[in-house]
Amino acid sequence: DAGVIQSPRHEVTEMGQEVTLRCKPISGHDYLFWYRQTMMRGLELLIYFNNNVPIDDSGMPEDRFSAKMPNASFSTLKIQPSEPRDSAVYFCASSTWTGTGELFFGEGSRLTVL
């Protein structure tokens, strides 16, 4: 079975540019999460969706960040305009509640904003 697929794996861009990160969750999972990992703050939840509907975006740092889930098999996280402090690894994860709380993470997208 394919796991959570994220693209791109690495992105280097210049400040002010638009960045779009993509995620394909595991088929059948009804939750999708976007996390950001930094050295200082660890893994932070940015936003999560349930059945394609955004439920909680309180972790989205600023209006420059937006996320969409147009269908059950695709989600995007967009940063416009990007800033150097956005440099981090962004993880997408999906799940369905089975009693263990297991989230399945993608391999992450490492973003560097120069």
Place this chain on the structure above:
Amino acid sequence: DQQVKQNSPSLSVQEGRISILNCDYTNSMFDYFLWYKKYPAEGPTFLISISSIKDKNEDGRFTVFLNKSAKHLSLHIVPSQPGDSAVYFCAADYTGTASKLTFGTGTRLQVTL
């Protein structure tokens, strides 16, 4: 404000010995706790979880202990193996569906030969 804290950024243990990773939390609403393991260039993978109605959960070499009064949980790995070398994150939740996990900053475990 870190609601889930892993105060040891790194830990080194000899192969065959016990590894003990610690985690503290401040939010009394948390009622479900999880441990994830992360290898370099990979996403975190689920290891073990525990509900607040229990104080211990065991899965093979991995045991998680929960002390609610102290707001403290620990992960024990016995015996430790070189393949256990990774970053370990503890996480906590209050939603009942693990839909809003709060993670700690991680502890890097190195198991030496």
